Amino acid sequence: AQSVTQLDSQVPVFEEAPVELRCNYSSSVSVYLFWYVQYPNQGLQLLLKYLSGSTLVKGINGFEAEFNKSQTSFHLRKPSVHISDTAEYFCAVSDGGAQKLVFGQGTRLTINP
Amino acid sequence: GAVVSQHPSWVICKSGTSVKIECRSLDFQATTMFWYRQFPKQSLMLMATSNEGSKATYEQGVEKDKFLINHASLTLSTLTVTSAHPEDSSFYICSARLTGGRETQYFGPGTRLLVL
Numbered sequence: 001a002q003s004v005t006q007l008d009s010q011v012p013v014f015e016e017a018p019v020e021l022r023c024n025y026s027s028s029v030s031v032y033l034f035w036y037v038q039y040p041n042q043g044l045q046l047l048l049k050y051l052s053g054s055t056l057v058k059g060i061n062g063f064e065a066e067f068n069k070s071q072t073s074f075h076l077r078k079p080s081v082h083i084s085d086t087a088e089y090f091c092a093v094s095d096g097g098a099q100k101l102v103f104g105q106g107t108r109l110t111i112n113p
Numbered sequence: 114g115a116v117v118s119q120h121p122s123w124v125i126c127k128s129g130t131s132v133k134i135e136c137r138s139l140d141f142q143a144t145t146m147f148w149y150r151q152f153p154k155q156s157l158m159l160m161a162t163s164n165e166g167s168k169a170t171y172e173q174g175v176e177k178d179k180f181l182i183n184h185a186s187l188t189l190s191t192l193t194v195t196s197a198h199p200e201d202s203s204f205y206i207c208s209a210r211l212t213g214g215r216e217t218q219y220f221g222p223g224t225r226l227l228v229l
Contacts, residue, residue, distance in 0.1 A: 036220070043117075043206050043220040044157075090156065099145070099210065101218060103156045 002027040006104035021076040023091030033074040034092040119221035136207030142187040143209035151204040163190045197228045
């Protein structure tokens with residue numbers, strides 16, 4: 001069975017500072033990895049995804065993530081955050097077969113002015 | 114592209130009544146749709162996988178007679194919460210996967226259900 005662990009439930013940062021949201025996964029098969037963002041009272045928006053190929057994946061809104069197979073991690077980064085980045089961020093994994101997504105617990109990113 | 118809508122966006126109902134939530138893929142065909150439930154400040158939990166023209170596959174612990182899922186067309190799936198009780202109050206989110214697409218799910222905006 002697959003699982004996803006987001007190591008930080010809350011991450012407060014100052015505006016224009018860099019941020020890293022951590023995600024580790026466990027799976028016995030090859031995986032697809034995703035980061036989604038959820039703004040209050042809304043559904044999820046895809047930020048980026050890793051399917052294969054380059055381990056550094058660039059997404060929307062200036063976010064990027066790096067797939068590290070040996071460390072089973074898929075950390076999300078942004079070099080300079082903005083107030084509008086305040087949201088809940090979810091890491092998710094699927095096994096490429098049944099295509100079901102397993103989500104992490106979420107990380108609440110709060111940007112302070 | 115790849116827009117998913119849900120209706121209603123929020124609903125309040127009395128205990129014992131049934132509520133239907135619609136999930137539509139607006140600009141693509143979706144053979145497979147998924148229904149999730151999200152409690153406040155928690156992650157999304159998959160309830161069921163809905164395949165067009167066939168019965169839904171429910172996750173362990175989800176009552177299929179309580180959460181009826183119908184996927185009658187390539188653009189519409191419905192979730193009916195039957196005989197709703199206050200503990201069914203939650204945020205319900207659907208997602209859709211492109212027909213022929215294998216990996217990315219596109220999510221709807223969610224439906225907030227409050228059962229009094």
